[in-house]
Amino acid sequence: MLTAVMFIWPIQQTIALRNALLFFALVWVIVGLVRLPQVDRWPREVPWVVWGVFAVLTVWMYLQAFGWALAPDKVLTEIRARWLLNLIVFFIGVSAARLLPDHRQTLIRLLFAMLAVNVWFIVGVDIVHWVQHGWLMRRFGGLEGTDFLSISGSPDKANYLTDMYLALLFAEVIMKRLGRAGVLGFGYPFIGVLFAGGLFSAYAEDMRNGTVLLGLMTLLSIGVLISQSPPARRRREIMVATIVGILGIGFVSYTLVHQQRWRTLLATVPIALDTSHNREWLTGGLPKFPDGQTVNVSNYQRIAWAKEGLHVIWHYPLGVGFQGQAFGYGVDAIYHTDLARGNHSHSGIIDFTDGVGLPGLVLWLIFIGTLFRKAWTGLAYERLAPAAALGMVVFDYFTRSLVDSIMRDHMWQMFMFMSGFLLSWTCLLSARGKQPAD
Numbered sequence: 001m002l003t004a005v006m007f008i009w010p011i012q013q014t015i016a017l018r019n020a021l022l023f024f025a026l027v028w029v030i031v032g033l034v035r036l037p038q039v040d041r042w043p044r045e046v047p048w049v050v051w052g053v054f055a056v057l058t059v060w061m062y063l064q065a066f067g068w069a070l071a072p073d074k075v076l077t078e079i080r081a082r083w084l085l086n087l088i089v090f091f092i093g094v095s096a097a098r099l100l101p102d103h104r105q106t107l108i109r110l111l112f113a114m115l116a117v118n119v120w121f122i123v124g125v126d127i128v129h130w131v132q133h134g135w136l137m138r139r140f141g142g143l144e145g146t147d148f149l150s151i152s153g154s155p156d157k158a159n160y161l162t163d164m165y166l167a168l169l170f171a172e173v174i175m176k177r178l179g180r181a182g183v184l185g186f187g188y189p190f191i192g193v194l195f196a197g198g199l200f201s202a203y204a205e206d207m208r209n210g211t212v213l214l215g216l217m218t219l220l221s222i223g224v225l226i227s228q229s230p231p232a233r234r235r236r237e238i239m240v241a242t243i244v245g246i247l248g249i250g251f252v253s254y255t256l257v258h259q260q261r262w263r264t265l266l267a268t269v270p271i272a273l274d275t276s277h278n279r280e281w282l283t284g285g286l287p288k289f290p291d292g293q294t295v296n297v298s299n300y301q302r303i304a305w306a307k308e309g310l311h312v313i314w315h316y317p318l319g320v321g322f323q324g325q326a327f328g329y330g331v332d333a334i335y336h337t338d339l340a341r342g343n344h345s346h347s348g349i350i351d352f353t354d355g356v357g358l359p360g361l362v363l364w365l366i367f368i369g370t371l372f373r374k375a376w377t378g379l380a381y382e383r384l385a386p387a388a389a390l391g392m393v394v395f396d397y398f399t400r401s402l403v404d405s406i407m408r409d410h411m412w413q414m415f416m417f418m419s420g421f422l423l424s425w426t427c428l429l430s431a432r433g434k435q436p437a438d
Helices: 002-008 015-035 048-067 072-099 104-133 155-177 188-205 208-228 231-257 265-273 297-315 326-335 348-380 385-401 409-433
Strands: none
Touching (some): 002 409, 015 072, 048 072, 048 348, 072 409, 104 385, 104 409, 155 208, 155 385, 155 409, 188 208, 297 326, 326 348, 348 385
């Protein structure tokens, strides 16, 4: 059931089926917990600060809705439909690790397989296209588009799955280089094949932010390996890390150099930041460079919207109320228009802060920091495989949320489920390792 949810989560027009499966998953969790001894029913292994953050943040959202939110009815709807659902999904993930003590690796392999389906579908279809037409499709979204055999798919949605797929593979390599088995339990040859498919998929999707994140995950993995390797093996690990770094950064550099959007990025910055005179970010259309060339739409809009998103935070430090279109409501309130209604800033963190304000942002960062801390201590001091996976998944999602609107819809739910499952798995192994021997 959880594997089925993972498969359909990102596919469009499956919300009803997704919610039905999540409902049955919640029923399974409740029944399973009730059957446990009463003392074991609450997941006490998860740090109390996590539940505290969720409780305080929920109360804060309701205070906004009944206090100063710009659209209180919509805020109340979104709290129920989005935020509380995320908490339920997190709880399902935490409970899955507790209720499947002998099948955690089986579940993570199945979840990974669902990510691999999209990755290898893109690989297969693009190779067939290359054989038939002599060129590779770029900006190709695979199964996540409405027309998944067309170049007009949704590469952003597919690329989020590819990033999570690669994050789990990076964690696997880290554990194997440290002399331990990873959560997936794959050997080096199979990992190499899987990595090749992930890199090909990332190339076909052609998402700039995803490519940058791939480079950052490579650097993070190298840093972890060098810092955690025993002194006797450190020189060899540095050599291996250097080779991996050259290959990884070389792939990233090649991909970025061949993206037209990068070539005009620096020239676009001052135009996009001058949101007072260049108001196309609000009214529509695109400004032009002095030579008459039109700016790249992605470069211009992302920079201008990010600036105006920060402008909303400045005007509404306590937030405009939790909702996916908080950016648009804030902009309309500041400029006394209705032109931005329904828009978002293309930064998940900025969108979230526009809604919940600076207090809500602090609470979210405490949650993310807690996940990072648990991942690091579990890896550095106990060499726990799910801790490595947790760290890479959290790094992947949080870093990407800075530049993409992924704190919404299925992307947020997938992260909450995976982080809950891996956190609980890590905490349970850590607690078992600290129990005194009989």
